[in-house]
Amino acid sequence: MRVKDIMSSPVHTVRQTASVESAAELMGARSVTALPVVDEAGVLVGMVSESDLLWHRVPEDPTAHLRPRPDLDPQHRPGMVVEVMSPYPLTTRPDTDVADVAEAMLENDVRSLPVLDDTALVGIVSRRDILRAMVRSDEVLVREVQHRLDEYADGRQRWKATVQGGIARVHGSFDDETERSVVTVLARTVPGVAGAEVGATEP
Template sequence: MHAKDIMTVPAHTVRADAPLDDAVALLEQKSITAAPVVDERNVLVGLISELDVLRQEMAARAGDAARVHPSARRVAEVMSGLPLAAWPNADVADIAAAMVNQGVHSVPVVVDQHVVGIVSRCDVLRTILPTDDSAQHEAQQRLDHYAGGRRRWSVTVHDAAATIDGSFDNDTELAVAEALVRTTAGVTNIHVAAQPG
């Protein structure tokens, strides 16, 4: 499995020259722990996390200098430097190892230094310990892709058992759909509610 298979798209980015309170608002509104920081050309230049903001706030409280309101500070003053990044075809196992080794929670996915998505620890965990919801989502995406982007069949997953519903034109189409769902992480059993027409 690759980064492009599990990354969140789009990644919510913030400009390096934006006020810090814009970044705080983004993290809160999107319920994310970190956001890639980009320059005026949308090139990745850093990462700002809740921890970066907390660290800055604690330093300001501990210092003797007058505290500066977040709207007066810029993201570039608080962000971590150029972060660990991955490319779309990076192996998820390699990303997970890098996250553990470097102690990071999120890894931006880039193409030509431009952010195209982001992989979080939760994204990686879903591939290791898939839930029924994540297995159903993945299986449905596979079927929709096979159907040329259309929703020809629906799939539900309950207690790791998948049920495919819909009509198939022939046995080959049915066999391919079954194989796509059967090989989805988190699916251990499969039932087809409709047979070839």
Template sequence: MKAADVMSSPVITLRPDTPVWAAAALLVSHGFTAAPVVDADRRVIGIATEADLARNRIRPEGWPAPEERIEPTVARVMTGTPMSMRPEDDLADVVSLMLDGRIRSVPIVDDGVLVGIVSRRDVLRVLARRELTSGQVGRHRAGLPDHDRAEP
């Protein structure tokens, strides 16, 4: 099975100049744990995770507020140069990258341009449906019956 078989596309993305509060609102409204940060050419320049957006934003009671006058942007908090893979990469390799790197999602790029994203949830969705081949995933997406689905 390939990354392209299970990736989510189109991808909800962020721009580097997006305010942190707006990025957080976008993740919450879509139920995502991260979103790729792209430039004007849809090239991935970073990824903004829940942790990136929350880090140093909530202060203990009584601590002074930061003296920042400008709302921080995604560019200031994102994780730069995230690991990415290609649509034709084997899904097992994508999952290994996620597990070994302790990351929740992997941007999928084609010639450097973002075309999709594979999240842990995408992988679990395939497992929950017991889809073990690209053909099974394709038939499911097309709304066709799958007679060779793996049995428990």
């Protein structure tokens, strides 16, 4: 499964010269926790999150567990997005494998990644998008695997699919190794399937 299969597009963005208040309002209106930041030409220049917007917007409390931001002057209250955004954000591409994106998110402790096609911002993918696609019941998965197999076989049920623990198993006969390979790919690429086993014996 690729990023382009699950990303959100078009993308809600905010200008780097926008006010912190307008960015917060947009996040609330669009029910998102982060926004890509673009310049006047629409080029990605950063990411801004809810936590970024909170710096200097809450009363100072020595018992609070907010980590310090040494790059910000405690005497200055930022007014523009460019002052609080994270520059040079981690990005991904439409054809990147979702598993690789999930790993990058966990390693870098980020919740969403802008999706670039060359330099064009074409989408955004979040942890929620990945969870929605990957965490699915075996019952849902077996229906989708079976549908793909029957569709490939022109509506005939040439193969029988089962799914247990996210592992798809396909049983039936194959004309040749090429057909076996195609069926394996069809089962394995169903979102949420962790692996596929293809055999010639009925369960």
